[in-house]
Amino acid sequence: MIKQQTNKLSRRDFLKATAAGAAAVGTGAVPLPVAAQDDPINLIMWSNFSAGSALEAVDAMVAAINEANSDIVVEHTGFQNEDYKATILNTAFAGGAPPDIFASVGFEWLFAFVRPGAVLDITDYYEANLRDRYIPGIEATYDFEGRFWAVPWRVGSTPFIHYNLNLFDQIGASPDDIATVDGLMDVCEKGLAAGITPIGFGNKNQWNAVHWISNFVKNIMGAESANALFSMREGSWADAEPIEGATRMKTFVDNGYFGNSLNESYGVGSQLYWAGESLMLGTGGWEVSGLVRKMEEDPEFRGDFKEFPVEVGKPGLGSDWIFWGSLWAASASDDNAAIQARLKVLDAVGSAAMQGLSFQVRQDSYAARGAVAASGVEIAGPTAKYYELYENATALLPIPDVAIPTQATATMYEEFQGMLLGHVSVEDALNEIADAIDRFRPE
């Protein structure tokens, strides 16, 4: 979707134009409207960042791109995350009017648009200009059948637990206690005894539980087997170990460790933690930025985070993390000018300079080497801890809700939530998921 830029007319300009037009009509000399060669190309950019620091970060990048490039004008629109993922982008593509540039959440989701040829193949440009930019292993998130389809913006890990040290002190718990799952359960029990919600959660939108269950499953199976399961190389979700992992999660729900937040949105669930009403927050790397802000705004708030606990006697999560990813991609086009304009934007949003700019606004994740240095942000406090963990990440593993076929994703989401709310047994839910994955497993 490319439009020539149109400038708003002032009243004076309108009157002038009307007078000139009238004169031209009067003399019979009305030229055909021809767009000037040097008119900038408007590019429509959509994302799932509609509020808060993520929106500020994107808007800052877009302003910088527009400032630096007189031949393009990027217009960004951010949509509410769930609507964007569930309806807005799909419908735009289905209707044949996708945005020029779009943010993609998750990897298999992007590939659903890649398969029918709706996404711009950037492989040649990537090989020539971008390949060396990014931290190792990250390419798996946008490599589909040996071709590249996006540039990474923010990529991070999910298995974190944030905790409120003030509340921990109040109930006599220590962060060391939550190094194991059993220890975490003990702390939750102490919280319940003190009348405090143990973990702010929020799974109304159904993706958060997928992360947690994946962590439990991986804890029990070990990284290698879990990787094989998640990437559909071997094993089934209906096997004993995934059932054990899912049952662990169910136990947390049944014991009331998530309070009433399970059927709330992620925003409502996490707000319990930020308001000091829950001991912990089960979440991912993206909340590190929130922690930095919270501690700036409220010096009394003492928050910290650590890696997801391990199961005693089980292989554990290992050093490789489950990643989530935010990518930028472009819709396909036959128009060379359009392609060049889109590549220019992808090049920019994937650069260390732009990711450094967004890092200034939102200090959580990046993908380009040198982004942190380019940001000029002094890495300290929670961010320093996060980046120590981040830099130590050794492997990349797509989270299962995006690694499994898109057609089966909805089944996984609803079966997990149905299982946690008690509408279906753990075994039946996982059987249903396994069936759905088998039905739509890529050949």
Added chain:
Amino acid sequence: MKQAQMSQSAGLFRLPRLLRTVRPKISAKDVVHGLMVLPALVFYIPLFVVPILLGLAVSFGDWSGVAGALDMEWIGAENYVELAGDRKFWSSLGITLRYAAMVVPSQLLIGLLLAATINSGKGMLSAGVKVAILTPIAMSAVAIGILATFLFSPQIGIPALISNEPVDLFAEPNGALLGVSIAHVWGGIGFTTFIFLAGLQAIPEELYEAAKIDGAGLMARFRRVTIPLLRETTIVNLILIFIGAFRSFGLIYTMTRGGPYRATEVLSFFMYKQAFVSFRMSYGSAIAVILFLIIATITLFKIRLTRAGTTRYY
């Protein structure tokens, strides 16, 4: 006295003598009728008929719905065969029927009572009821859904007012279906009421007076005069409410998104999920075709019923 029959004589438009001797199969009246519907067809065919045919074609293919429809692989009736064995499809159909079973009688009865109230009421009562039931007509399903969500919210809605331990209606499968049904009835009651009102006002006052002279009381007049003479109006309302229940989507999307655990996943929402969430546009189209056939069958049934019993007041 109302005369429902139209004159059978051509009357208005007469063909030239030569053409009249040929006795054409298409009469002048047909031509005139055709010309009169032509402007509507200009819009109806591209906006309704063509998309329906395209949807039918897509249902016989394997298309994700994202792009490249022209490259769609034709797979024959595979989507329909899969539907026949899809537990979720049958479950959605069952939920839709349960939803209709909750909505149809409630909306019909409440609509009739409200219409009767307005018809017999005077002044403020009648005006107040009219305003109250007219308001939802002007609102979209999404707005009604959002309002109903607030209304049933355990934090700020009716449950919070009537109980110390407010119940979350939407946490339980039956409760959620009930909640959406109530919102549906509330949103549609105005239209139902006004159709009934039109039917009530078309009943000649003389019939009530005659019944009164014969000694019929209020209830007897309602049973013996109003109900029989509202037969067609009732059938129209019944069918419209039924179709409305089968087509319901906006409320479900806004209030429950089909949950909890598919408890409110009516057929139209199941279709949406397949087409737009799971990227299975062809499968979704097959569901749409089934939904269309169900609604078309109901509509034909309605046409037969109303044709069979046209009420005339002689």
